[in-house]
Amino acid sequence: MQQLIKGEALVRETWHLLPADTTLDGMSNCDDLIVPLALWLDHAHALKARDGGLGVWLNSDEEVEAIADDLEHFQVVALNFPVFSDGRSYSNARLLRDRYGYKGEVRAIGDVLRDQLFLMKRCGFDAYVIREDRNAEEALQSLKDFSEVYQAATDQPQPLFRRRG
Amino acid sequence: MYIYDEYDQRIVEERVAQFRDQTRRYLAGELTDPEFLPLRLQNGLYVQRYAPMLRIAIPYGLISSTQMRKLAFIAREYDKGYAHFSTRQNVQFNWPALEDVPDILAHLAEVQMHAIQTSGNCIRNTTTDQFAGVAADELVDPRPWCEIIRQWSTFHPEFAFLPRKFKIAVNGATEDRAAIGVHDIGLNVVKNDAGEIGFRVLVGGGLGRTPMVGSEINAFLPWQHLLSYLDAILRVYNRYGRRDNKYKARIKILVKALTPAVFAERVEAEWQHTKDGPTTLTEDELKRVATHFSAPAYETLRGDDDAYLAQRQADKGFNNWALRNVHAHKVPGYAAVTLSLKPTAVAPGDANDRQLDAAAELADRFSFGELRVTHQQNLVLADVRQADLHALWQAAKEQGFATPNIGLLTDIICCPGGDFCSLANAKSIPIAEAIQRTFDDLDYLHDIGDLDLNISGCMNACGHHHVGHIGILGVDKKGAEFYQVSLGGESGRNAAIGKILGPSFAAEEMPAVVTKVVDVYLEKRTPEENFIDTFQRIGMDPFKERVYAATH
Numbered sequence: 001m002q003q004l005i006k007g008e009a010l011v012r013e014t015w016h017l018l019p020a021d022t023t024l025d026g027m028s029n030c031d032d033l034i035v036p037l038a039l040w041l042d043h044a045h046a047l048k049a050r051d052g053g054l055g056v057w058l059n060s061d062e063e064v065e066a067i068a069d070d071l072e073h074f075q076v077v078a079l080n081f082p083v084f085s086d087g088r089s090y091s092n093a094r095l096l097r098d099r100y101g102y103k104g105e106v107r108a109i110g111d112v113l114r115d116q117l118f119l120m121k122r123c124g125f126d127a128y129v130i131r132e133d134r135n136a137e138e139a140l141q142s143l144k145d146f147s148e149v150y151q152a153a154t155d156q157p158q159p160l161f162r163r164r165g
Numbered sequence: 166m167y168i169y170d171e172y173d174q175r176i177v178e179e180r181v182a183q184f185r186d187q188t189r190r191y192l193a194g195e196l197t198d199p200e201f202l203p204l205r206l207q208n209g210l211y212v213q214r215y216a217p218m219l220r221i222a223i224p225y226g227l228i229s230s231t232q233m234r235k236l237a238f239i240a241r242e243y244d245k246g247y248a249h250f251s252t253r254q255n256v257q258f259n260w261p262a263l264e265d266v267p268d269i270l271a272h273l274a275e276v277q278m279h280a281i282q283t284s285g286n287c288i289r290n291t292t293t294d295q296f297a298g299v300a301a302d303e304l305v306d307p308r309p310w311c312e313i314i315r316q317w318s319t320f321h322p323e324f325a326f327l328p329r330k331f332k333i334a335v336n337g338a339t340e341d342r343a344a345i346g347v348h349d350i351g352l353n354v355v356k357n358d359a360g361e362i363g364f365r366v367l368v369g370g371g372l373g374r375t376p377m378v379g380s381e382i383n384a385f386l387p388w389q390h391l392l393s394y395l396d397a398i399l400r401v402y403n404r405y406g407r408r409d410n411k412y413k414a415r416i417k418i419l420v421k422a423l424t425p426a427v428f429a430e431r432v433e434a435e436w437q438h439t440k441d442g443p444t445t446l447t448e449d450e451l452k453r454v455a456t457h458f459s460a461p462a463y464e465t466l467r468g469d470d471d472a473y474l475a476q477r478q479a480d481k482g483f484n485n486w487a488l489r490n491v492h493a494h495k496v497p498g499y500a501a502v503t504l505s506l507k508p509t510a511v512a513p514g515d516a517n518d519r520q521l522d523a524a525a526e527l528a529d530r531f532s533f534g535e536l537r538v539t540h541q542q543n544l545v546l547a548d549v550r551q552a553d554l555h556a557l558w559q560a561a562k563e564q565g566f567a568t569p570n571i572g573l574l575t576d577i578i579c580c581p582g583g584d585f586c587s588l589a590n591a592k593s594i595p596i597a598e599a600i601q602r603t604f605d606d607l608d609y610l611h612d613i614g615d616l617d618l619n620i621s622g623c624m625n626a627c628g629h630h631h632v633g634h635i636g637i638l639g640v641d642k643k644g645a646e647f648y649q650v651s652l653g654g655e656s657g658r659n660a661a662i663g664k665i666l667g668p669s670f671a672a673e674e675m676p677a678v679v680t681k682v683v684d685v686y687l688e689k690r691t692p693e694e695n696f697i698d699t700f701q702r703i704g705m706d707p708f709k710e711r712v713y714a715a716t717h
Binding site (some may be wrong): 063084085086087088090091094099113115116118119120122123145146147148149150151152153157158159160161162164 | 317392
């Protein structure tokens, strides 16, 4: 069972994440689906015509610039961490929020571990799919690892030096 | 020096709590080795050949006597009684137990120290000139900028998992003692014609497997934009730096592949989106930080101290020390002093707990309670009255700090090597010692003059062998330890990567090889030339002929 943290709580997962090689064949009309970027780029028209919710996911080597003009169509943008040490999705998340003004859910998927959640939150993620073998309840605590930060980021656009008393 | 306020203190204390919990989960089996690895590395904790190694940050090399005493305490309580100062102006303990590390970090937090980002693929400790703030040739004090960069880089959420480690150095003097040309980013603080402060920005320098000197991508970046511009550089690197091969992952490879001009365009394009945003530095913040680095309460002295000059005349030993270990100061009647951590037969950069306490004592007595760690692995007392130099020299001698060899052949930069480090191909400390023993005649050593000899035990180049006038690199040859020699490297304003002399040597040949290299220089030099000048004039061939003529 997938464990989803949304905001600062564990919630029931309703979305289906489709693998990278998904085609349109037999695709559900009503389910909430997160489709791979390639499928969106090839079949945007058909995907928009569905009744169910639509999200897209990008791997760490894919660039958010590819969907910058399409963001209104997505309730979820999921960014993949193929391994937790691949930091490219942090930049993608910040660009989505800070540059392209995306207001929907930005979800961390893949090798998502508790000790990275605080960093992810700072970069604009607001949903995290925790690995099934981990305790998601305990992972929530790490969203509060630090009560103060130095530099500006998505969650706190004012650096500490502009807020220091 | 910079003193934490409640914000800085809280961030460091929360880090201790976070790492304590991470360590607990690791020991309880809730975190696997690969998962714990980046967490411990970002706290400077390596698992080494015999025990974990803990690297503690000394931001831009500045440390108070109180902090130095805390290091002595940690050396006694948690280590085998000594510490090792590294080429990144940091300090390392070689024998702490993993389960003690959270307690060590808590002790450090009590004196405003930490181990944050001293390893891992993130932004590391920013380094600078060990004579910052006191050098006679300084244009702008780099320390406030280093502190501003330290705060910006600490737990930067976007750049905690870069393709590879990332090192920034800042220089504000005419000479470049911070080696900015061999850092991922080198910043030279400059003033333009209107007297405004800005930065000349170099990117893509570095040592390691593919040594390179950095390229200029901005001739004058106004200071207000420093952090947004650094953000732009890091974002381009984080997104486009190679992640498929760790040996091609440093920013220098990306800069070279794109060309510096194209890389600069990418940074510029990225920067246009964030320039003038909230990250733009303010006069207030610069003033707040700079106030921490205001000059200590110097006495008004007329000029050089007569008694000091007379003592130099009278005592050759004192004069030798003054020639090498005492440095010009911008305030009349004062001097900066290097405490040598390079006596023969001690691992370069090592100090025991007694010496750490003694160094703190000397700082309190002679230099306003502050010290600096140099990237050459020595300690500096930056603000000593000339009138006190003789007393300081005598006290330093008692502690083994007064070897008069700063900048000379025996002031060797040396990594821990195969005695400690699990990455090393070969031992480095015994080679340093053998060379120091060969060059033990002080008059001869002083006659040879300025000569940087740097030793690394592997091509990760922690001993900066590429930029030594003489560089020595440990290599593995069919399971045996061999040493490759390079000549002509430089780390200053004219940074250059040394060229390889030829086939490598066995350990026992090394003292003779260095002697032959030095002999060629002594025979060929003109009266005004140092080793590097002679090398540049006559080239590699005479050295090669001499060294290999005898062995083959």
